[in-house]
Amino acid sequence: MKATGKDYDFLIVGSGLYGATFAHMATKAGKKCLVIDKRKHKGGNVYCTDIDGINVHTYGAHIFHTNDQHIWDFVNSFVPFNRFTNSPVSISKGKLYNLPFNMNTFYQLWNVTTPEQAKKKIEAQTAAHQYAQPANLEEQALKLVGDDVYNTLIKEYTEKQWGKKASELPAFIIKRLPLRFTFDNNYFTDKYQGIPIGGYNLLVDGLLEGIEVKLEQDFFTDRDYYFSIAEKIVYTGPIDAFYNNCFGALEYRSLEFKHEVLPQENFQGNAVVNYNDATVPYTRIIEHKHFEFGTQAHTVITYEYPKTWKPGMESYYPINDEMNMRRFKEYETLANNETNVIFGGRMAEYRYYDMHQVIGSALAKTGRLFPDLSL
Numbered sequence: 001m002k003a004t005g006k007d008y009d010f011l012i013v014g015s016g017l018y019g020a021t022f023a024h025m026a027t028k029a030g031k032k033c034l035v036i037d038k039r040k041h042k043g044g045n046v047y048c049t050d051i052d053g054i055n056v057h058t059y060g061a062h063i064f065h066t067n068d069q070h071i072w073d074f075v076n077s078f079v080p081f082n083r084f085t086n087s088p089v090s091i092s093k094g095k096l097y098n099l100p101f102n103m104n105t106f107y108q109l110w111n112v113t114t115p116e117q118a119k120k121k122i123e124a125q126t127a128a129h130q131y132a133q134p135a136n137l138e139e140q141a142l143k144l145v146g147d148d149v150y151n152t153l154i155k156e157y158t159e160k161q162w163g164k165k166a167s168e169l170p171a172f173i174i175k176r177l178p179l180r181f182t183f184d185n186n187y188f189t190d191k192y193q194g195i196p197i198g199g200y201n202l203l204v205d206g207l208l209e210g211i212e213v214k215l216e217q218d219f220f221t222d223r224d225y226y227f228s229i230a231e232k233i234v235y236t237g238p239i240d241a242f243y244n245n246c247f248g249a250l251e252y253r254s255l256e257f258k259h260e261v262l263p264q265e266n267f268q269g270n271a272v273v274n275y276n277d278a279t280v281p282y283t284r285i286i287e288h289k290h291f292e293f294g295t296q297a298h299t300v301i302t303y304e305y306p307k308t309w310k311p312g313m314e315s316y317y318p319i320n321d322e323m324n325m326r327r328f329k330e331y332e333t334l335a336n337n338e339t340n341v342i343f344g345g346r347m348a349e350y351r352y353y354d355m356h357q358v359i360g361s362a363l364a365k366t367g368r369l370f371p372d373l374s375l
């Protein structure tokens with residue numbers, strides 16, 4: 001029940017993991033929430049479509065991973081997670097390599113079989129690239145793994161993914177990938193990893209249980225109305241759009257997904273296969289049944305094509321280079337001065353957040369707003 005004059009305590013723009021987590025915690029704290037989303041469904045980019053009994057990750061492969069016990073327990077309280085471990089492979093010039101960069105990859109590249117031999121190879125190749133402060137992704141990658149790994153598995157994939165030269169991209173992006181000298185193909189180093197059993201929609205439904213949600217409602221079609229019905233707005237869309245691009249548009253990377261149902265049991269033998277070569281227009285093919293160890297007689301695959309973002313398209317990745325970060329800081333200053341708008345999530349915070357980080361950000365925010373609330 002609301003104490004103040006307006007209909008809602010919080011109007012939450014976006015039903016992705018930030019909006020859904022925020023709404024859940026605020027409701028638990030006794031606040032009245034309305035969640036709106038411009039899409040036809042809840043869940044933002046983790047939304048799954050059931051195609052012939054297979055949970056298809058509509059907006060690309062989503063593997064949950066975290067080191068944070070608290071976040072792991074939180075998500076598992078809505079839906080149990082399976083023990084899926086992401087171990088993608090990459091195809092480069094017709095040859096297949098294991099990811100992330102590990103002893104299997106080094107064997108495939110150089111025929112080396114011991115960590116000592118692999119380290120010697122890497123040391124010889126990185127010697128010429130010992131930049132004190134790598135200025136960009138290319139320098140960072142060369143410093144870390146040297147020329148062969150860079151040229152075989154990083155350069156073309158990266159430039160295709162981002163539509164920019166690796167020498168123009170921020171160094172931190174490549175630090176997402178582990179480098180290890182064991183025969184371990186686990187893409188992540190986190191303690192916890194998995195896929196919700198039955199798909200991500202169960203997680204989102206659990207978070208939003210009992211909360212009013214209105215779909216196909218674009219905040220910008222009537223922002224005055226939305227401000228009039230709630231004490232505070234929680235905004236999870238792109239931050240520059242909120243301010244009518246007043247400092248200029250931020251850059252994003254967009255994607256296109258092409259889904260196919262195939263009348264065969266197993267198309268590629270793995271959930272994720274990356275395609276490094278610039279001549280292949282997609283970056284990866286996802287075979288969804290493998291996320292949940294499916295045994296169906298058919299399969300569903302998705303080709304992921306990177307695209308230049310233009311107004312009207314979905315923005316999937318922030319491009320956190322110097323120019324964009326300078327512009328983002330200007331928007332952030334405006335956002336920090338708002339008294340009745342909260343900005344959260346991958347696009348509103350303009351951060352290359354994974355799911356656990358988005359949930360962590362929403363829990364941190366609600367923890368500060370409702371300090372008496374326990375999970």
Ligand code: FAD
Nearest residue numbers: 014016017018038044045060062063219237345346354355
């Ligand atoms: P979103 O999920 O984008 O939700 C925002 C919502 O706001 C959307 O539903 C949108 O429609 C709505 N909205 C925006 N503007 C308006 C408006 N004006 N009016 C109404 N509604 C609006 N993370 C991992 O941890 N592991 C992975 O394996 C992984 N893989 C990924 C693969 C891809 C291809 C992508 C793009 C991301 C991946 N992520 C992964 C990241 C993950 O998707 C995000 O961290 C997380 O889903 C972001 O949640 P969010 O709530 O911030 O944003």
Ligand code: UDP
Nearest residue numbers: 090153154155157158161173174176177274
């Ligand atoms: N990357 C690469 N080769 C690969 C996979 C990833 O060079 O086969 C680089 C690329 O720059 C990519 C970054 O590592 O943008 C992060 O990859 P990740 O798989 O974490 O990206 P996401 O799933 O977020 O698209």
